[in-house]
Amino acid sequence: QVQLVESGGGLVQAGGSLRLSCVVSGTIDSINVMAWYRQAPGKQREVLATISTSGRTNYADSVKGRFTISRDNASKKVYLQMNSLKPEDTAVYYCNVYIVLVPMNYWGQGTQVTVSS
Numbered sequence: 001q002v003q004l005v006e007s008g009g010g011l012v013q014a015g016g017s018l019r020l021s022c023v024v025s026g027t028i029d030s031i032n033v034m035a036w037y038r039q040a041p042g043k044q045r046e047v048l049a050t051i052s053t054s055g056r057t058n059y060a061d062s063v064k065g066r067f068t069i070s071r072d073n074a075s076k077k078v079y080l081q082m083n084s085l086k087p088e089d090t091a092v093y094y095c096n097v098y099i100v101l102v103p104m105n106y107w108g109q110g111t112q113v114t115v116s117s
Contacts, residue, residue, distance in 0.1 A: 002026035002106050004095045009111030016115070017083045022095030022108055024076040033098045034071050034078040038091035038113075045094070049080065085115045 008020040020036070033052050039045040049069035050058045057069055068081040078095060095108035 002028060002097075004097060004106055004108035006093065006095045006108045006111040009093060009113045011114045011116065012085055013116050014086055016085050017081070018085065018113060020080040020082065020093055020095075020111060020113075022078045024078075024097060024106075028076070028097060028106075029099045029101055031100045033100065034069075035096040035098065036067075036069060036078070036080045037094045037096055038089075039094070039110075040088075040091040043091075048093075051078065082113075085113075087115050087117045089113060089115050 003025045004022055006020060006022045008018060010018065012018055030053060033050055035050040036048045037045050038048055046060065048060050048063050049067060051069045051071050053073060059067065066082065066084045069078065071078045091113060092110040093113050094110045097106045
């Protein structure tokens with residue numbers, strides 16, 4: 001019953017910006033962590049940013065200072081603002097929600113981000 005849907009991906013030039021959105025449908029426990037991951041061809045899926053219900057955030061070194069994660073608890077949405085994009089940012093980006101008490105993970109279908117040089 002829980003579904004995550006990402007949007008906002010696309011093709012941009014190096015140095016440009018994109019804002020990804022993820023909306024969660026269905027009922028999820030209030031104790032949770034939302035996150036953004038990405039996976040490039042031939043590489044493992046990596047976590048980029050996490051944010052708790054209280055707003056505490058963590059970032060991977062590769063995106064720190066360029067990407068910003070935020071959430072809206074009332075509408076059950078999580079966002080990823082991506083600035084100063086580089087060709088190496090090209091990947092499929094995934095939304096994730098971790099339910100702490102179960103524990104359990106929910107994943108979106110992914111959205112493609114392509115950065116041209």
